[in-house]
Amino acid sequence: GENVEQHPSTLSVQEGDSAVIKCTYSDSASNYFPWYKQELGKGPQLIIDIRSNVGEKKDQRIAVTLNKTAKHFSLHITETQPEDSAVYFCAASIGNTGNQFYFGTGTSLTVIP
Amino acid sequence: GAVVSQHPSRVICKSGTSVKIECRSLDFQATTMFWYRQFPKQSLMLMATSNEGSKATYEQGVEKDKFLINHASLTLSTLTVTSAHPEDSSFYICSAHVAGLASEQYFGPGTRLTVT
Numbered sequence: 001g002e003n004v005e006q007h008p009s010t011l012s013v014q015e016g017d018s019a020v021i022k023c024t025y026s027d028s029a030s031n032y033f034p035w036y037k038q039e040l041g042k043g044p045q046l047i048i049d050i051r052s053n054v055g056e057k058k059d060q061r062i063a064v065t066l067n068k069t070a071k072h073f074s075l076h077i078t079e080t081q082p083e084d085s086a087v088y089f090c091a092a093s094i095g096n097t098g099n100q101f102y103f104g105t106g107t108s109l110t111v112i113p
Numbered sequence: 114g115a116v117v118s119q120h121p122s123r124v125i126c127k128s129g130t131s132v133k134i135e136c137r138s139l140d141f142q143a144t145t146m147f148w149y150r151q152f153p154k155q156s157l158m159l160m161a162t163s164n165e166g167s168k169a170t171y172e173q174g175v176e177k178d179k180f181l182i183n184h185a186s187l188t189l190s191t192l193t194v195t196s197a198h199p200e201d202s203s204f205y206i207c208s209a210h211v212a213g214l215a216s217e218q219y220f221g222p223g224t225r226l227t228v229t
């Protein structure tokens with residue numbers, strides 16, 4: 001089955017700096033890669049996603065890049081703010097309709113004011 | 114759009130009792146819903162996949178007779194933890210796949226279960 005690894009497990013950055021979280025996956029059939037933000041005591045929120053036919057996607061301060069050859073994808077957050085502090089999970093999915101997600105182990109991001 | 118609700122948000126029950134958790138898609142139809150369990154500072158662990166009108170598919174190691182899942186309509190799935198024990202205490206989260214929208218899953222806010 002699919003195996004998703006995520007690094008780092010914890011990340012601290014100064015407010016205004018950039019944060020990068022990286023994930024690798026094992027199954028070349030994976031074609032959908034979402035990123036979720038989870039605040040304490042809440043469910044994960046989809047913040048950005050990318051499909052295998054695209055190399056990069058950006059939404060304001062958040063961007064995701066995908067390297068299919070190397071089987072890795074990354075989340076980039078620029079101009080970080082204290083409210084970006086949360087746990088971030090990457091995931092990989094095979095197929096198009098309701099297939100299960102394989103989650104990374106999470107990255108706890110702390111933005112220091 | 115794509116809002117998923119869960120009820121209750123927190124529940125405390127005594128050992129041996131059963132507790133039901135509801136997951137609803139509020140503004141879309143969900144042909145598939147997923148149930149996850151999450152321990153503190155850990156990732157989400159998939160428990161089962163629930164398809165409307167059919168039996169749920171359970172992940173290896175998850176007892177289907179203990180964690181009863183019903184997906185009776187396109188907007189509602191329920192998870193019932195039967196004969197709860199303290200080790201069942203956890204954060205339970207559901208997600209819903211948006212029918213017709215390839216791949217996306219939206220998560221509920223989670224239910225904190227404490228078994229005393």
